[in-house]
Amino acid sequence: MAKIAIVGAGQAGLHLGIGLLAGGHQVTMVSNRTGAEIAAGFVTSSQSMYGMALGFERELGIDYWQDGAPQYRAAQMRAADSEGNVGLFWQGDMEEPGQSIDQRIKMPRWMDRFEELGGDLIIADADMAMLERLAASHDLLIVASGKGEIGRLFERNPARSPFTQPQRVLALTYVHRFSPRPGKPAICININPGIGEFVSFPGLTLDGPCEIFTIEAIPGGPMDCWGEVKTAQDHLAVSERLLRDFFPIEAERIEGHLELTDDKAVLRGRITPTTRHPVAALPSGALAFGIADAVCVNDPITGQGSNNAAKCAKVYLDAILAHDGPFDAQWMNATFETYWDYARYVVDYTNMTLTPPPPHMMQILKAAETDPTLARLMANSFNDPKAIAPWYYDPVEADRFLSERAQAA
Ligand SMILES: Cc1cc2nc3c(=O)[nH]c(=O)nc-3n(C[C@H](O)[C@H](O)[C@H](O)COP(=O)(O)OP(=O)(O)OC[C@H]3O[C@@H](n4cnc5c(N)ncnc54)[C@H](O)[C@@H]3O)c2cc1C
The missing domain is CATH 3.30.9.40 (D-Amino Acid Oxidase; Chain A, domain 2)
Structure with a gap:
């Protein structure tokens, strides 16, 4: 059993924390707002979520709104x-x-579930001194602070961040x-x-x-x-x-x-889409491991952030449950790369929607007007932008794909 600290009780932090408790680990979570404060606050997202991400919630028994919410x-x-x-x-x-379940409903309910399972929920706005204390007293420190300032401790990765402005x-x-x-x-x-x-x-x-x-x-x-x-x-x-x-x-x-x-x-x-290095050293040399928006945030135009958070939590959860040994930088980087192998498609998918569309993307979208199979593939790409690789992302592959579809018609 490992002792794991998570800073941030949002989509990723709570999903991961609940999964770790169910897996027999000891979890401390720090939230800068109580459940009641979240419920009484402003909306935080439009949080449209799709089959794969909702399925990961279902695996943990926390999709409480499956039957009661509009679909x-x-x-x-x-x-x-x-x-x-x-x-x-x-x-x-x-x-x-x-x-889409208002996060003002979802997060307080999940915070209750986290505590029901024996998790230790601390209400505090974590600063660097607190991160140091959590790192010293736990086997692994995860920062799930979303767009919170503390996430700036993870360095921006320019090779994976094409934009410097919203x-x-x-x-x-x-x-x-x-x-x-x-x-x-x-x-x-x-x-x-x-x-x-x-x-x-x-x-x-x-x-x-x-x-x-x-x-x-x-x-x-x-x-x-x-x-x-x-x-x-x-x-x-x-x-x-x-x-x-x-x-x-x-x-x-x-x-x-x-x-x-x-x-x-x-x-x-306004959000500057940014991917960061997932591992940061605190002043003491102890490590923090970033998850979801803290290390890979996209513009919400394609409605992917909550889905990404659930998928990132799933990758980290599986990696922690399968791991036997210290949570070192090598393990953290390898775990993030497993997530990045999916998330890089989301980044491209989203960024292609933010910029003037390349000609091959327009050809695909136009073809979807008269090709119901292609329209279905595009509709399902919200659930999984990787499923439309390579043809959506590459002009040569798009040409090949569209001629195959024309021949099939
Ligand atoms: C306008 C808008 C529309 C969106 N629409 C969609 C959509 O339709 N579909 C979709 O999938 N995504 C959407 N998103 C994105 C989605 O909401 C986020 O990507 C997702 O919530 C990220 O999850 P997270 O766990 O990384 O961060 P969050 O859910 O933001 O959770 C982070 C938590 O950490 C807390 N925190 C921060 N700093 C600290 C600290 N120092 N100490 C303690 N706690 C801290 C925060 O208060 C928060 O509770 C939208 C976002 C916006 C802004």
Whole structure:
């Protein structure tokens, strides 16, 4: 039995901590907020999750919302200008349903489960001195602090981080009076080329089912207009205006006016997509091992971060349970590389969506309009961006793949 400390009680930290307790290890977790504070706070994510990641939660018996929360079984992508002239549209079914559970519901419930299993939950904002104490008193220190400042102790890896600036200005909103799209519930990705994106899907929040959407504005463009927004109601009004001005087809879903699900159902920010070295030496020389967003954070445009956190937790959990010996830098780097073998596809998948699309990507997306099998493959890529390698990521492979599909038709 190893003694393991985890800093950060979010998607990755709690998933890993609960798995380690179930596996017979002793776990200390540090959270800078209590469950009650998380529940009473602002929304933190849109957290759309798909089959593989939800399956890892199911393995641990912590998918408490499987039956009670809205599910979506399709994905659709539309590119259209501000007048609603559609340049691209495809829709495909997902093999397994997606779900979004407000982290204000999920994390407090998981914190309770962590304690029920005998985990030691400490409420503190961990600083370097605390990391040193935890490293000295445990066999392994894991930093699962998400976008928290303490994660800066992991050095940026420029070879794996093509951007030095945020690529989008983000505005997240949980609403009522936004009717479900006609047909199957779906994750809807709407692109207004050169201006930004609008992504929506059903979710479960504090007062029940709702619609969750994120507006992704290209910096400096007409949707990058959040400077004067102070209140949640200002945020809602700007969101509704942007929806009507730049996504008129989606705006048809507004029933009169949008309503917030609660007065903390908004979030604004910007993220610089960054991959870091996963191992950091503390001043004493003791090691910290980073997980999920702390060491590999993406823009939420493709809805991958919570999925990545669950998948990273699964890789680390399996590696710890299989390990017999010291958790040294070699083990940490090898464990992260196992995760990176998957995560590098997510990074490319996401970054290709943030930048003007390369010609081969446009050819694939256009082909999906008339090829239902390809549309299904693209819909399922939200669950597993590695499954569409190599052809989605490489122009030569894309050519080969598209000619094979044309011959098969
Ligand atoms: C607008 C937006 C929309 C998103 N939409 C999606 C989506 O649709 N699908 C998807 O998969 N992902 C989405 N994400 C990303 C997803 O929410 C994150 O990637 C995911 O929560 C990361 O998990 P994590 O465990 O690494 O970090 P987190 O879940 O952020 O958890 C980190 C925890 O550590 C705590 N912490 C930080 N510093 C300290 C400290 N010093 N001491 C103690 N505790 C500390 C934090 O308070 C937090 O509770 C979205 C993100 C944003 C911003």
